[in-house]
Amino acid sequence: MxxxxxxxGFMKTAxxxxxxxxxxxxLRAQPDDDYNExxxxxxxxxxxxxxxxxxxxxxxxxxxxxxxxxxxxxxxxAIDALVAWRTQIDTHADQLMPALQAADFTRARDSGRTAVLxxxxxxxxxxxxxxxxxxxxxxxxxxFQLTYNFRNLVGDGCLERTNAGLSDFGLxxxxxxxxxxxxxxxxxxxxxxxxxxxxxxxxxxxxxxTMCTAIRPHPRAKTDEQIRACAEKGGVIxxxxxxxxVGPDPGGExxxxxxxxxIEHAVNVAGIEHVGVxxxxxxxxxxxxATYENWYTPRTGxxxxxxxxxxxxxxxxxxxxxxxxxxxxVLASRGWSSRDRERLLGRNWLRLFKDTIG
Numbered sequence: 158m159x160x161x162x163x164x165x166g167f168m169k170t171a172x173x174x175x176x177x178x179x180x181x182x183x184l185r186a187q188p189d190d191d192y193n194e195x196x197x198x199x200x201x202x203x204x205x206x207x208x209x210x211x212x213x214x215x216x217x218x219x220x221x222x223x224x225x226x227x228x229x230x231x232x233x234x235a236i237d238a239l240v241a242w243r244t245q246i247d248t249h250a251d252q253l254m255p256a257l258q259a260a261d262f263t264r265a266r267d268s269g270r271t272a273v274l275x276x277x278x279x280x281x282x283x284x285x286x287x288x289x290x291x292x293x294x295x296x297x298x299x300x301f302q303l304t305y306n307f308r309n310l311v312g313d314g315c316l317e318r319t320n321a322g323l324s325d326f327g328l329x330x331x332x333x334x335x336x337x338x339x340x341x342x343x344x345x346x347x348x349x350x351x352x353x354x355x356x357x358x359x360x361x362x363x364x365x366x367t368m369c370t371a372i373r374p375h376p377r378a379k380t381d382e383q384i385r386a387c388a389e390k391g392g393v394i395x396x397x398x399x400x401x402x403v404g405p406d407p408g409g410e411x412x413x414x415x416x417x418x419x420i421e422h423a424v425n426v427a428g429i430e431h432v433g434v435x436x437x438x439x440x441x442x443x444x445x446x447a448t449y450e451n452w453y454t455p456r457t458g459x460x461x462x463x464x465x466x467x468x469x470x471x472x473x474x475x476x477x478x479x480x481x482x483x484x485x486x487v488l489a490s491r492g493w494s495s496r497d498r499e500r501l502l503g504r505n506w507l508r509l510f511k512d513t514i515g
Contacts, residue, residue, distance in 0.1 A: 191495045192485045196266050198222040198503040199481075200365040200395040200435035201276070201344075205446055207245065212252045214440035217478035221266035221503060222256055223440070224274045224300065224365055232289055235282035239275060239296040246273065255297055259510035262503075274510075276342060276365070277301035280311045280330060287326075290333045299514045300340035300363070303327060303354055304347065306376075306460070312350035315376045316461050322349035328357055335359045340513040343387075344377075344395075351383050361391035361512050366435040368402050369422045372415075376463050377402060381426045388427035393509045395435035396420050398475045401467035402437075413474035417487050420501065429497050433505045434481065442476035444469065 202223040204211040215223075227238040246253045254265050256274035265272035275298045282301075283289045293301075303323070306316040311327035313319055323331070331354065334341055341362040343351045355362055364387055370378040377397075379387075384394050396419045397403070403419055404411025423432045443452070453468040460466060474483045481502055488498050 191498070192482050192502075193219060195219070195485075195499045196221045196262065196503040196507065197481055198224075198262060198433070198506040199440070200224050200363070200393075200433055200506055201226060201397070201437045202435070202440055203438075205439040205441070210441055210445075211439060212249065214442075214478050215252070215271045216269070218440050218481065220271050220440060222262040222272040222274065222506075224276045224435075226276055226278050227298075229277040229279045229282040229301070232282050232284050232292075235277060235293060235298075236296060239293065239298060242273070242275060243297060256299065256510075256514075257297060258515055259507055262507055262510065274299050274340075274514075276340075278342075278345065279305040279309065281305075281309055283310075283330065285310050285326065287329045287333050290330065290337060290339060294337045294339060298339065300342050300365075301334075302342040302345055303330065304350055305345045312353065313347035314350070315345050315347050316463065317347055320347050320349045322347070323353040323357065327353070331357050332359075338513060338515045340510070348380070348383070351379065352386060355383075355386045355390050355392070358390065361393075361509055362387060363392055363506075363509055363513075364394045366395050366397040366437045368397055369419050369426075372419055372422055373403060373405075375402060375465065376461075384423055384426045388431035391431075391509075391512060393431050393433045393505045394423055394427060395433045395506075396423060398434070398436045398472060398480065399438070399470055400472040401465060401470050403472065404467075407465075407467060411472050413472060413483055413487055416472060416475060417484065417491065420488075421491070424501075429500055430505060430508070432501055434484070434502055436475070436480070438471070441478065442480075443471045444476050 197219050199220055203226045228234045246255055252270055254270050254272050256272035261272045279302055303311045304314040306314040308317045311330055312323045313321050335358060341354055341358050343354045343362055343364045344366050368378045370380045387394055400411040403415050449468055456466055485498055
């Protein structure tokens with residue numbers, strides 16, 4: 158057996174054991190009745206090769222909806238991805254449905270399926286043409302990020318040396334997204350691009366997967382100013398569940414309590430109506446498939462050192478289909494009401510979708 162195979166097997170076993178034992182016994186013993194009745198939306202969750210294990214994980218996690226990340230290298234790549242997804246949904250109509258409007262998430266929950274909202278984590282697929290938003294919208298796209306980590310024709314990303322904000326073309330893109338009902342996502346945008354996206358949008362915006370600079374200074378985190386501005390516009394900020402984004406300095410152990418700390422800080426800044434959850438990984442978690450060689454090593458080639466990649470990247474209590482059940486218990490132990498927990502786990506996203514995609 159190869160060294161990588163041995164390491165992979167060990168990490169799977171270790172992660173499973175940690176996920177089962179990480180919570181105190183008093184929390185593990187609490188009933189999940191309220192979670193099972195909640196409408197749960199993961200605001201960035203993408204399948205890993207979309208086999209039976211992914212569909213089973215969606216059901217086990219009680220996901221009424223996810224935002225899926227599609228390839229966006231150029232326009233043709235984006236079109237092909239949207240067409241392929243519609244075929245996949247048609248083939249698995251007992252498991253999935255397209256999220257073309259907010260009500261689809263409720264329909265999915267009521268029918269035991271998962272609604273999939275199509276998102277691109279960049280605007281490169283527009284190829285400098287605002288009219289391409291119309292074409293992608295017609296094929297089912299309902300959200301995209303204005304930028305990824307670096308500069309594009311719309312604005313600067315969070316790893317760019319400069320901080321120029323939105324371009325004139327970017328303002329045209331924002332206006333067209335508003336008109337069509339496409340959710341503006343500012344997750345990877347640079348500081349000024351984030352503020353510009355909020356200020357120039359006539360509709361609320363989303364920051365689907367981020368964390369709080371006040372707790373974890375990082376290029377991908379958002380400041381209290383950005384979080385507050387998003388909330389004041391009616392938007393929602395999703396807290397990402399990746400350990401190396403959420404956790405303390407290297408050498409410290411990252412736990413679900415650190416994740417809950419980010420959530421509570423965001424709620425204190427923005428209000429309970431404006432914070433949601435997201436993972437930024439497949440519904441079954443990262444440890445079941447990732448190795449140091451296929452996850453960590455490739456990322457060192459396209460992320461700057463300031464990204465502070467770490468291995469392993471997951472939080473054990475959040476790296477299984479019980480992730481948000483576990484979070485539900487932690488927040489209940491911190492005094493959160495069932496109503497506020499359901500707002501966080503899905504209802505806030507649902508309200509944002511009503512205000513944006515319609």
